[in-house]
Amino acid sequence: MKQPHKEHAPCVEDPDLFMAMDDLELVAHGVVEGLLSGGHKSKFIGFSNEFDSHRKYIVGDDLRHVNWNLWAKTDRLYVKQYEADTNLNLYLLMDQSRSMLAQNGGHTKWAYAARAAASLAYLSLRNRDATGLFLLEREWGVSLPPAVKGGHLQHLVALLEQSVVADEFPITRMLDQLPEMMQHRGIVVLFSDLMDNEQELLEHLDQFKQMGHEVIVFQVLDPYEVELPTSNGWFEFVGLEGGGKRKGNTKQLAEAYQLVVKRWQDRLYNRFKEIGVDWVKVTTNQPLQDVLVEYLLKRIHH
Amino acid sequence: MHFIQLIFIIGLGALVIPIIIHLIKSNKAPRVWLGSLRFLEQAMQLQRHQKSWREIILLILRLLLITALVFLFARPFGYKNSHYNVEQQITLLMIDASGSMGGNYHGKQMVGIACEKANAWLKKEQFNGELIYACFADEVMEVSHLDSIPRETGCATDYEKALSWAQNRLLNSGKKAMRLVLFTDCQKSGFKGNESMEWPANIELKVERILPAASVNNGIQEVIIPDLVKDKLAHLEPVWTIDSLSKGEIVLEINGEQQKALQSNGQISWKPQQAGWVNGELHWKGNDAYGFDNRFFFRKYVEEPHKVHLIEGNRGKSRFGNASYFIEKALNVEGKNENSLLIDVVNQLPSELDDAIVFCDGGHIQENRTKQLASWLNEGGSLIYFLGPKSNPKKLNQLHSKKLFPVKVKNCDSPSIQRVEQWNMKHPALANFRNKSGTGLSSIVFEKHFDFEGYEPKQVLAGYADGTPAILDKQVGKGRIVVVSNPPNRAWTDWSIERMFLPVVRELILHMTSEKGARTPTVQVNCQLLNYPEPGIYNKELVVNADLQEQDVTTVAADVFYEMIGVDKQDNINENAKVKRIKGEELPEEWFYFIALIVLGLLLIEALVAYWKH
Numbered sequence: 038m039k040q041p042h043k044e045h046a047p048c049v050e051d052p053d054l055f056m057a058m059d060d061l062e063l064v065a066h067g068v069v070e071g072l073l074s075g076g077h078k079s080k081f082i083g084f085s086n087e088f089d090s091h092r093k094y095i096v097g098d099d100l101r102h103v104n105w106n107l108w109a110k111t112d113r114l115y116v117k118q119y120e121a122d123t124n125l126n127l128y129l130l131m132d133q134s135r136s137m138l139a140q141n142g143g144h145t146k147w148a149y150a151a152r153a154a155a156s157l158a159y160l161s162l163r164n165r166d167a168t169g170l171f172l173l174e175r176e177w178g179v180s181l182p183p184a185v186k187g188g189h190l191q192h193l194v195a196l197l198e199q200s201v202v203a204d205e206f207p208i209t210r211m212l213d214q215l216p217e218m219m220q221h222r223g224i225v226v227l228f229s230d231l232m233d234n235e236q237e238l239l240e241h242l243d244q245f246k247q248m249g250h251e252v253i254v255f256q257v258l259d260p261y262e263v264e265l266p267t268s269n270g271w272f273e274f275v276g277l278e279g280g281g282k283r284k285g286n287t288k289q290l291a292e293a294y295q296l297v298v299k300r301w302q303d304r305l306y307n308r309f310k311e312i313g314v315d316w317v318k319v320t321t322n323q324p325l326q327d328v329l330v331e332y333l334l335k336r337i338h339h
Numbered sequence: 340m341h342f343i344q345l346i347f348i349i350g351l352g353a354l355v356i357p358i359i360i361h362l363i364k365s366n367k368a369p370r371v372w373l374g375s376l377r378f379l380e381q382a383m384q385l386q387r388h389q390k391s392w393r394e395i396i397l398l399i400l401r402l403l404l405i406t407a408l409v410f411l412f413a414r415p416f417g418y419k420n421s422h423y424n425v426e427q428q429i430t431l432l433m434i435d436a437s438g439s440m441g442g443n444y445h446g447k448q449m450v451g452i453a454c455e456k457a458n459a460w461l462k463k464e465q466f467n468g469e470l471i472y473a474c475f476a477d478e479v480m481e482v483s484h485l486d487s488i489p490r491e492t493g494c495a496t497d498y499e500k501a502l503s504w505a506q507n508r509l510l511n512s513g514k515k516a517m518r519l520v521l522f523t524d525c526q527k528s529g530f531k532g533n534e535s536m537e538w539p540a541n542i543e544l545k546v547e548r549i550l551p552a553a554s555v556n557n558g559i560q561e562v563i564i565p566d567l568v569k570d571k572l573a574h575l576e577p578v579w580t581i582d583s584l585s586k587g588e589i590v591l592e593i594n595g596e597q598q599k600a601l602q603s604n605g606q607i608s609w610k611p612q613q614a615g616w617v618n619g620e621l622h623w624k625g626n627d628a629y630g631f632d633n634r635f636f637f638r639k640y641v642e643e644p645h646k647v648h649l650i651e652g653n654r655g656k657s658r659f660g661n662a663s664y665f666i667e668k669a670l671n672v673e674g675k676n677e678n679s680l681l682i683d684v685v686n687q688l689p690s691e692l693d694d695a696i697v698f699c700d701g702g703h704i705q706e707n708r709t710k711q712l713a714s715w716l717n718e719g720g721s722l723i724y725f726l727g728p729k730s731n732p733k734k735l736n737q738l739h740s741k742k743l744f745p746v747k748v749k750n751c752d753s754p755s756i757q758r759v760e761q762w763n764m765k766h767p768a769l770a771n772f773r774n775k776s777g778t779g780l781s782s783i784v785f786e787k788h789f790d791f792e793g794y795e796p797k798q799v800l801a802g803y804a805d806g807t808p809a810i811l812d813k814q815v816g817k818g819r820i821v822v823v824s825n826p827p828n829r830a831w832t833d834w835s836i837e838r839m840f841l842p843v844v845r846e847l848i849l850h851m852t853s854e855k856g857a858r859t860p861t862v863q864v865n866c867q868l869l870n871y872p873e874p875g876i877y878n879k880e881l882v883v884n885a886d887l888q889e890q891d892v893t894t895v896a897a898d899v900f901y902e903m904i905g906v907d908k909q910d911n912i913n914e915n916a917k918v919k920r921i922k923g924e925e926l927p928e929e930w931f932y933f934i935a936l937i938v939l940g941l942l943l944i945e946a947l948v949a950y951w952k953h
């Protein structure tokens with residue numbers, strides 16, 4: 038079967054490069070630094086909002102935020118701090134339902150989502166945004182409230198690395214309990230394949246919007262979930278949620294399948310648009326930077 | 340439908356290929372993991388109708404394609420149905436009359452069965468063309484009617500000669516619709532081992548197989564009395580006796596054991612120990628100036644010897660003083676308890692296994708045994724009375740009242756010389772003497788005899804000149820009673836030294852002990868006779884079938900038979916005699932092109948359907 042992720046040569050933006058790495062922190066670092074040091078740098082400089090105060094420079098601070106005028110006057114390095122830096126919270130919601138294990142070729146949707154989430158957390162914490170992580174598991178157990186303290190990233194990454202996706206459950210049940218833990222206004226980022234109950238999911242996301250959160254939904258899909266294998270012939274399709282197996286000839290099914298998926302995504306687009314949720318569809322063969330770009334764009338406009 | 344290249348029909352087996360592909364191609368499909376199958380199922384619902392129809396159409400197209408290709412290579416053809424006039428039709432019916440057809444099947448000789456089948460076949464066919472009959476063995480003989488086919492079998496089978504004759508006969512007839520119907524047992528040894536024959540395609544051949552008899556008596560057909568006039572003869576069973584010439588050497592080997600000839604007279608006597616098949620070889624070598632050396636092989640089924648209980652009323656001490664001496668001789672017994680033929684004291688009843696009781700010069704039965712004996716008689720037993728000096732008419736009349744004696748008996752006080760002239764030749768016991776001239780039966784003289792009362796004419800087996808009975812035969816229940824009014828005693832008659840004595844007594848015994856209708860008349864076969872005249876009471880004759888080949892009666896199935904004579908059964912059997920079918924003459928070339936066009940059309944359609952989506 039043709040590998041779906043081999044459309045261009047490996048580079049820093051190649052998801053395969055980062056997907057092959059098990060250390061999520063390293064992945065996050067690589068993805069973010071690669072993004073910011075590359076062609077996207079100018080685009081995302083000064084994404085902060087209003088200036089708030091200064092603080093002493095510490096090693097690792099971005100030199101772009103150093104107030105050179107103040108350095109000239111006082112001979113000391115101060116870094117500009119912005120209002121949003123400390124007030125914005127990033128809530129990462131991770132769908133851990135069984136369907137996230139879908140994998141045809143490269144890696145699972147969960148692996149992709151986990152790396153994307155780690156990268157976002159790295160980026161967010163780098164900008165001193167409090168970042169929280171909520172794993173939508175069968176039983177509510179693991180969550181990491183937003184924070185910017187040192188070691189928070191490692192803690193968050195460790196949680197992601199230790200997470201095991203195995204069960205089949207509705208993520209909407211877990212979303213019921215989240216509002217209590219998301220009192221501070223922020224950005225809610227949901228990584229999911231959205232194969233759950235659409236109506237309930239939208240109601241919850243709408244609730245987040247009503248609470249003043251910005252909501253970004255990254256719909257992570259396997260490439261074959263968007264478009265059936267292009268090679269003609271018979272395939273056995275295994276459903277991870279709901280179980281079951283079906284045999285079908287993609288030669289005959291591809292067109293109809295694409296039509297059905299397109300209807301589904303059109304419906305999602307319209308509903309998300311109605312409630313003001315940003316919906317980003319990504320497939321596991323897309324570069325992880327795409328996720329960051331979407332986030333940063335949202336962050337800038339926040 | 341018929342094919343020139345029938346072998347290509349095997350190609351139809353390829354039909355399973357598309358079916359297997361259709362069935363298994365979805366079984367070895369690679370897996371695709373999806374989060375949920377709901378979208379796929381929705382897509383399948385959309386595609387269901389289109390998919391199934393397309394697959395089925397493709398399957399049918401491929402099956403048709405293979406079938407058409409097979410037909411293309413097998414090259415079907417049709418026979419031209421040419422109807423000929425009655426004048427142009429000829430049918431030859433050939434009956435196998437060889438030795439192997441001489442066996443009996445459920446009491447009927449196989450040749451007779453073949454003729455019956457031929458008659459039935461003729462009635463079923465109902466055609467009006469010319470009809471010829473012939474029979475064959477190692478020679479062929481054209482006959483005017485089925486009844487003219489000789490039943491005497493014994494000759495070898497030669498199919499090659501028979502079929503060659505049939506071909507010539509039919510081809511020379513000048514007819515156009517020719518057919519041969521062969522009624523035979525498909526005997527394997529009828530093929531001489533030559534290369535397979537070639538049967539002309541323009542003669543239709545039909546073989547009607549006659550099932551082989553359950554037991555075919557090869558070798559020695561029967562020990563018979565071929566001509567009662569010339570020689571004094573007697574049956575040899577259950578003891579086979581072969582007398583050698585005065586000069587010469589004779590060796591009889593039966594079941595691998597050599598039977599030694601007696602030094603005194605060169606006679607060999609072999610008594611079968613049990614019923615069943617025996618294989619034998621008779622080696623006869625003359626040692627005179629014209630010495631010769633002959634070997635005869637034979638196979639014979641030995642029947643269970645009859646168990647006859649002989650009750651002597653006047654057993655003498657010497658050969659000439661013993662009243663039952665000649666009866667013993669006729670029954671092949673030389674003494675007491677020999678070869679299951681029991682000689683016992685007066686009034687001792689037989690065991691239930693006895694086939695017959697012979698009362699010689701007696702007939703005195705104890706009172707308390709009469710009921711038992713009457714019951715045995717009614718169940719199928721047989722009684723033979725040879726009345727003599729010791730027979731008491733009073734006691735015999737008492738037996739008559741108890742239905743153990745067929746008639747009333749008068750006293751026999753004075754001599755009354757009479758000739759036994761009237762023999763009922765229709766009686767089964769005398770069947771072997773029928774139509775035989777000079778048997779000497781009418782020359783038998785009884786110098787003394789008993790007279791009877793209360794008999795019916797039909798019970799008289801033999802009578803005197805005045806019509807009074809000499810020998811009576813009466814059915815009692817399932818059993819039978821025979822009364823001879825004279826003992827074979829030299830004081831009463833010289834019959835016992837006549838040449839017809841032993842044959843008549845022997846036939847009487849066989850008649851009494853045989854089941855009704857089961858005994859088939861002896862059949863004289865066309866065979867070689869070993870005839871050894873011997874001065875004395877009687878001569879013996881051993882009959883050995885002529886052809887060793889007929890001893891192997893292994894048959895083959897009709898299909899194999901067709902192959903052996905070079906005929907493709909499928910192409911030559913035609914139930915309609917009016918139709919002439921000649922293989923390969925009328926190949927419809929247009930069929931070939933037509934099928935080729937179908938193949939091309941199917942290929943095109945299949946390609947269109949298969950790649951329609953692309």
